[in-house]
Amino acid sequence: MKAIKSIIFIIILFSLFGTTQGQNLISDPGFENWDGSYGWNPGSLSGLYDWYEANGTADYHNQDPMFNGSNLTGLEDCPLGEGTTNCGFPYEGQGVLGCWKGNGPDGSREWAGTQLIEPLVAGGCYKISFWIQNKKDHPDKPLVTNHWGMFFNHTQIPFFNPNLANFAAMSDHWVACEQIIEGSEWTKVEFDYQASEAFEYAYIGYMGDFSNSSYNIYNDDYLLGPYVWIDEVIVERIDPQLALTDDISICKGESVTLEALSNFPVLWEDNQSNAVSRTVNPEHTTTFYVQTQDSTLCSVRDSIVVTVVGDQVVNFMGVSICDGADPVILDPTITSGSWSGTGIIDENQGLFDPVLAGIGDHYIIYDSADDCSENFTMHVEVSPPPVIDFEADVLEGCPPLEVQFNDLSAVSGIAYTWDFGNGAMSNELLATSTVYPESGNFDVSLEVVYSENCKSSQTIPGLIEVSAPPVADFTYSPAHPSNLSPEVHFFDASTGLLSEWLWDFGNGTTSDKNNANTAFVMPGIYEVQLLVTSSNGCRDSISRNVTVNSIVNFYVPNVFSPNDDGIHDLFEVFTVGPLKDYKMTIFNRWGGMVFQSNDKNTSWDGDLPNGEKAETGVYTYSIEYEYLGLTPEASFSGVQRGDVMVIR
Known part of the structure; x- marks a missing residue:
């Protein structure tokens, strides 16, 4: 295969080198073809076979001494610096063209014209050049300008007035030099030109709009103006050709020789080499660009694509992956070979961990180990997960x-x-x-x-703060209050940073003090509640039953004097405590009943049942009662006995 390619390239090489290249389309570039006739009749260039007056009266000068006069002048030595237009010598040969530009924007222009050997090719590129010499070289009287060039046209004579035309509107017809032609030396000017149409004629002389020119004119006399000689005019077609090695495929690690053949020097853009052939071994599929080094307008640029088999990049075909997702098998249909690259945690399965790989583009390499044509690189994009809020x-x-x-x-x-x-x-x-x-x-x-390939999580540390509540507690004293000692003192025993207290004693009274007291007038079981509030606003409460005991006390005198003097006239029994039943019986010393009552508020006045007065002496009393407890279980019965003396 390589031998066949070499033969093909040799054939191409011969065909390229055999191509006609660089033919000058100007028949008489040095103004040498003349018949010896005088230049004024019928025109100043009438002695030339190939050149004619396109505008004004361009001059023809020749070294042959037979010529004299203003247009066809025999040349001789010309001292520099004198500004003489008819002395000096051609750049080559014996003849030169003289062209004048009149002073000012409407000054006349002298153009010489010629028919090209063959028409220009529309779109074709051309190298244009000629030698030019300033003939107004007096150092104290400068008459110099730029814009000397060529104009291409379809007609032998311009279809416009060259002295007054708008050259900007015809910019695709002409080229002109930017540098001012001054001094006394021959100067070569060169141009690149791409033809817009198949022009047949060329004019040479002063081109362009005077307003855009650069010049140095010592006097504005309209009879004055720059004057130059022109010699060796060349218009060449630039037709670069380039033949390259065909696009080729190689396995990774292999090398290949690339060849570029042209009728011009070549330039490989990647390494700036001018070699006709080169050997490359790219790691990845690479396009090698080559261009011919000929003209900036028509340089040929082409390329050779070296495809590294297995280097082709394919995109992951599954559901989009985002950071934080569980590991995923990149291609479940592949059961052999190996995978490598960032994020691969199982090279046999092709198991890819997005968390390990991280956000971004990842290129995972698959190697079949059998045929490099089966190798590929997979592009896996790990995207940032959606933001959770x-x-x-x-x-x-x-x-x-x-x-x-x-x-x-x-x-x-x-x-x-x-x-x-x-x-x-x-x-x-x-x-x-x-x-x-x-x-x-x-x-x-x-x-x-x-x-399935994208999940995300968000944790907000310490988002919820639950304050520690207080723990309510209290004690009280006495531990066993009763109707006989109803005053009870309560003491806060809560824990926490407290700011508020609220007591409810169950007897209709409250307090907002941390320590408080209350009196329980009646025996009973009271639910005492304490509600505490901490400085962070949290609350706790506690309730306890406080039992106020009911105790019965009898206050019985042991002597009384029923003599109606108002002092201790009655045997009065006082009780403290709730009694359900009450019966008091008094007996004489022989056991006879002298008084009985079921009303604790009824006292014995010392009279006997028959109305007589009880004698002085000692009598016995018996008080039977039933105590009303706070609960049925706390109720009980009892008898209180004793003696009392009657004194009269």
Whole structure:
């Protein structure tokens, strides 16, 4: 195969080198073809076979001494610096062309014209050059300008007035030099020109608009103006050709020789080499560009594509992957070979871990190990996951604290997992709630699944703060209050940074002091409540039953004097405590009943049942009662006995 290619390239090489190149389209470039006739009749260039007056009266000068006069002049030595137009010598040969530009914007222009050997090719590129010499070289009287050049046209004579035309509107017809032609030396000017049409004629002389020219004119006399000689005019077609090695495929690690053949020097753009052939071994598929070094207008540029088999890049075909997703098998249909690259955690399966790879573009290489044509590189893009955002309606409070959570993310998922940090979880999609029964700081997390290859999570540390509540407690004294000692003192025993207290003693009285007291007028069981508030606003309460005991006391005199003097005339019994039943019986010393009453408010006045006065002496009393306890179990019966003396 390589031998065949070499033969083909040799054939191409001969065909390129055999191509006609550089033919001058000017028949008489040095103004040498003349018949010896005088130049004035019929025109100043009438003695030339190939050149004619295109505008004005361009001059023809020749070294032959037979010529004299203003247009056909025999040449001789010309001292420099004298500004003489008819002395000097051609650049080559014996003849030169003289062209004048009249002073000012409307000054006349002398153009010589010629028919090209063959018409220009529309779109073709041409190298144009000629030698030019300033003939107004007097150092104190400068008459110099730029814009000497050539104009291409379809007609022998310009279809416009060259002295007054708008050259900007015909910019595709002409070229002209930018440098001012001054001094006394021959200067070569060169141009690149791309023909817009198939022009047949060329004019040479002063071109362009005077307003855009650069010049140095010592006097504005309209009879004055720059004057130059022109010699060796060349218009050459530039036709670069370039033949390259065909595009080729190689396995990774192999080398290949590339060849570029042209009728001009070549330039490989990647290494700036001018070699006709070169050997390359690219790691990846590479395009090698080559251009011919001929003209800036028509340089040929072509390329050779060296495809490194297995270097082709394919895109991952699965669901888009985002950072944070679970590992994914890149191509489940491939069961052999090996995978390598950032993020690969199982080279046999092609298991890719997005978290290990990170966000960005990753190029994973697959090597079949059998045929390099089966190798490829897979482009895997790991995108940033959607941003998760959620809020809680309450961020702090006291236990039990109920909090409502809402997903505020711009992108909705297909599955949600809430972790509230209190041991509770939820799979509600957009809104959910939980209760924090204990104090503490709680991290809240939300994991959202967007697809099989994309999930994301967000944890907000310490989002919920549940303050520690106070613990209410109290003591009181005495420990066993009763109707006989109803004043009770209560003491706060709560823990925590407390700021408020509220007592409810169950007897209709309250207090906001930390330590308080109250009196229980009636025996009973009282529910005493203490509500405490901490400085963080949390509350706790406690209730305790305080039993106020009911105690019965009898106050019985042991002597009384029923003599109606108003002093101790009655045997009065006083009781303290609730009694359900009461019966008092008094006996004489022989056991006879002298008085009986079921009313504790009824006293014995010392009279006997028959109305007589009881004698002085000692009598016995018996008080039977039933005590009304706070509960049925606390009720009981009893008898109080004793003696009382009657004194008269």
